[in-house]
Amino acid sequence: MSRESSVIIGAGPAGLTAAYELGKRGVTSTVLEASDQVGGISKTVNYRGYRFDIGGHRFFSKVPLINELWHEILGEEFLLRPRISRIYYNQHFFDYPLKPLNALAGLGPLESFLIGLSYIKAKFFHIHDEKTFEQWVSNRFGYRLYNIFFKTYTEKVWGIPCHEISADWAAQRIKNLSLKQAVRNALFGAKQGMDGSTLTSLIEQFHYPRFGPGLMWERCRSLIESQGSRTVQGVKVERIRHRQGRVDCVSGWSASGEQLEYDGRHFVSTMPLRELVHALDPLPPEEVFKAAQALRYRDYLTVVLVIDRESVFPDNWLYVHSPEVKLGRIQNYKNWSPYMVPDPSRTSLGLEYFLWDKDEEWTWSQERLIELGIRECAQIGLIEPREVKDGTVVRMEKAYPVYDQTYQESVATIRRYLETFSNLQTIGRNGLHRYNNQDHSMLTGVYAAGNILGERHDVWSVNTEKEYHEEERVAKSSAGDRLVPTRVSVSVGEAIEEPEDKVIEIAFAKIDPLALGVAVGVVSGLGIFMASAILLLRGGTVVGPTLSLLANYLFGFEVTWTGAVMGLFEGGMLGFAVGALAAGLRNWALKAYAKIVRWRGEREDRRHLLDKM
Amino acid sequence: MNSQSKQTDEISRTLARIKADALAVVCAVIGGVGLFAMTAWLVIKDGQQAGQHLQLLSNYFVGYSVTWPGAFVGLVYGAMTGGAVGWAIGRIYNRVVNVRQR
The missing domain is CATH 3.90.660.20 (Protoporphyrinogen oxidase, mitochondrial; domain 2)
Known part of the structure; x- marks a missing residue:
């Protein structure tokens, strides 16, 4: 039996990042990997010199810390690659993201017209309670376009009908942009890549390691070992022993059939939640076990x-x-x-x-x-x-x-139970049962390491609605920390976020119609009163014949002391109406503008929905 | 409330404040230059006898007339009046907003 301060199950991006971050702060760990290669789903397989990924992994992150880590681990090994992709459908190749003329040529004018009608229908007969992926996409693209460009591919990827896939899944991949994000993107759209070059969009180009993403994780393993930690491959963890809310040790079998046991003070698991729950010894309550069984x-x-x-x-x-x-x-x-x-x-x-x-x-x-x-x-x-x-x-x-209709409830049940353990964290794509990208998984690893060292991070918040707040928090809290040495590759948006947000907030602040109405009303009323009073005080045979013409608009007004008081009130009311209306119109116009800005931003995001599957 | 409308309401979370001094300057420029331009236009168009109605402003602005010297006098009066109106609107607006947000 070996004793380590931290035992990390799984040598994918989340597990290796956690070990690396711990190592940087002088804490050693043991990483247990079931397969014979590190990197998890981000590994690169080498077959007779031909390298290939498990899926394609473009390197782009909105989290400055992750950009830093990539750069730190892999140095100058990144290539900036042009992105070209197409859809094959009905014996035609369509540019992707879709281009109107190219799509029109491929689909033909009749089909394009029908797609247009279907889109208009979706706009007028919007499904309000979006529960399924089918409803989510149809609402935004129209059913016909969804049927051609999203249905078959999505069902191939997920193996279940689109009307059984939760709308959350799409919403998570295509988050509604906040106004601030949308304005920020519109004003400061260009992002800076890892090498400081300006990326107009992930749609056009992306970073990629020279020899594939697996190179990153091989390097990471070497770095971890140089920090004094170790990676043990070929160990499949099958039992996690615990008592009184603490995990004592994990055990499994090596490739040679030897039973191995590792104990430690802290445990981090990237195992699929289902396997993790099944491995707990003693087993958890029935409802937790059933929830785990339900995950697909x-x-x-x-x-x-x-x-x-x-x-x-x-x-x-x-x-x-x-x-x-x-x-x-x-x-x-x-x-x-x-x-x-x-x-x-x-x-x-x-x-x-x-x-x-x-x-x-x-x-x-x-x-x-x-x-x-x-x-x-x-x-x-x-x-x-x-x-x-x-x-x-x-x-x-x-x-x-899989994000089916029941996964949320199952994950919540498991999460509640796992949170009763004081020294067990679960991270990564399968560890959280969340369709994380590599950068999200790495961020959960960073958080887990921080938690072991006494910080307080919520690993479950990564890649959720709260993501931006978390990213901001990491960026800010890490300033000056050795986790984030200097901003080598901080995106433009992150660097100027704080003052920029204040500017946006001020620019989009609402004018209070009541207050402006009162202000203009008071000034107008007093103005008419004073204009009348001055003429009355000056006197003369005929007082204020021209000013009296205001009677055309102000009922009962005349240049007399009574009329001046009437003018004070009526002018005040008229001024109030003008001020309130002006403020209302200005607010309405601003709101309309804000909606347009965000709609444009979201449309741009939706254009590459397939990339996010 | 769905997330869309929550986000749209981002712009209504903050109430704008008016910088009274800035509004005073803006209104002063508009008032002064406006009255100068109106006066000058009538003088150029119709000569010294023009602007019988605009001339009535002399009831309030002592020394003002629809002449070239009057245009400069009007510039000063217009700026002062505009400035006062702008400043007053700004101050009253801010005061009302403060009261409403208490």
């Missing part, structure tokens, strides 16, 4: 084909919406980085299949899956079967936590 995961399988052709297509990846083939997406790794292939005259393609582990295809042999891949790739006209020179298959279990 989508599995992922990639068939890699080595093609004897220098260039197969120009895209980084293709979305395959056509229902006649099973594959959901095709990655062209060479276009992510030319260093991903050992032979420039060849191309490696990753054909991505999204499955349940109970699906028949999941159990197919490698040869049979390669055959399927070749057949489907040829079917959509990308390759000739004879061009395929080699191939392999990689399976990734529980790649995607």
Whole structure:
């Protein structure tokens, strides 16, 4: 039995980041990894010199701290790559994000017209209580466009009908922009990338490690080991022993069949919540166990084909919406980085299949899956079967936590129970059952490490509605801390956020109609009274014949002392109306402007919804 | 309330304050330059006999007339009156907002 201060289960981005952050502060840990490679879903597999990802991982984060970490771990290994992607549907390739003329040409004028009608219908007959993904997308794009460009692909990825997928899932990926964000984006839209270059949008270009994201995690493991921590691979944790609200130790089996046990003071788990709950010894209450049983995961399988052709297509990846083939997406790794292939005259393609582990295809042999891949790739006209020179298959279990209609309740039940442990934290994509990107998972690792060292962070708040507040808090609280040495790659938006927000707040502040009405009313009433009084005091044969013309507007007004008092009140009321109306119109115009700004921002965000699946 | 309307209401969370001095300057410039321009326009258009109605301002602005020298006098009076109106509106507005937010 070995004793360590912290035991981290899982050497994916969250677990390794937690260990790295602890190591930076002089705390060693042991990271237990079930597979023979670190990086989790962000690993890069090397097959005879051909490198490929488990999905594509673009490196872009709104969290300055994560940009810092990437830079810190991987140094100058990042390439800035152009992004090209298309959708294959109904024997046509459509640019993605969709471009109106290109889509029109592919769909034809009649279909485009019908899509337009469907969009208008969605705007007028909005579904108010959006519960499902189908309702969420239809409300924003119209049912017809949803049916063509979102339904089939989403169902391929998630394996369940769109009307069973929670609307939360889409809402989490496409958050409603706050006004401040939208104005900030409009005014200071350009973001600064890791190398200080200006990125106009993640849609156009992105950063990517020269040899794939796995390089980052291999480096991270080396750094952790140089800090005195260790990573043990091939250990599958199967039991987590606890008593009186504290975890005592974890145990599992090594690849050689040896039983291993690790105890420590702090435990961090990135295991899928379902497995974590099942591993607890003693088992949790029945309701927690049942909640864990209810959680579902989508599995992922990639068939890699080595093609004897220098260039197969120009895209980084293709979305395959056509229902006649099973594959959901095709990655062209060479276009992510030319260093991903050992032979420039060849191309490696990753054909991505999204499955349940109970699906028949999941159990197919490698040869049979390669055959399927070749057949489907040829079917959509990308390759000739004879061009395929080699191939392999990689399976990734529980790649995607499923957001079905019951997951929220299940996760809440499990969370309530896990929070009773004083020395156990659960982080990462599967650890939180949240569809986090790599940066979100890393942030949960940073938080977990901070909590071990006495800070107070809520790991569950990452990638939620509260995200921006959390990001701001990290950025601010870390200033001067050695976690964030200097702002090498702070985004423009983050750097100027505080004064900028104040400016936006002042610029968009509401004018109080009542107050402006009173102010203008008082001044107007007194003005008429004084104008009349001056003329009355000056006297003369006919007093104020011209000013008396105001009687056309002010009932009963005349240049007399009585009339002056009438003018005071009536002028006051008229002034009040003018002031209040002016303030109301100004506020209304500002609100309309704010809505337009945010609508534009959200539209831009929705344009790349598929990227977020 | 859904998140959309919450966000739209972001602009109504803060009540604007008016800088009375700034509003006074703005109104002074508008009042002074406005009266100068109106006077000058009538003098240029119709000569020294013009502006019988505008001339009535002399009831309030001693020394004002629709002439070139009167235009400069009007500039000063217009600025003073405009400034006073702007300052008063700003101060009264802020006072009412403060009372309402207590």
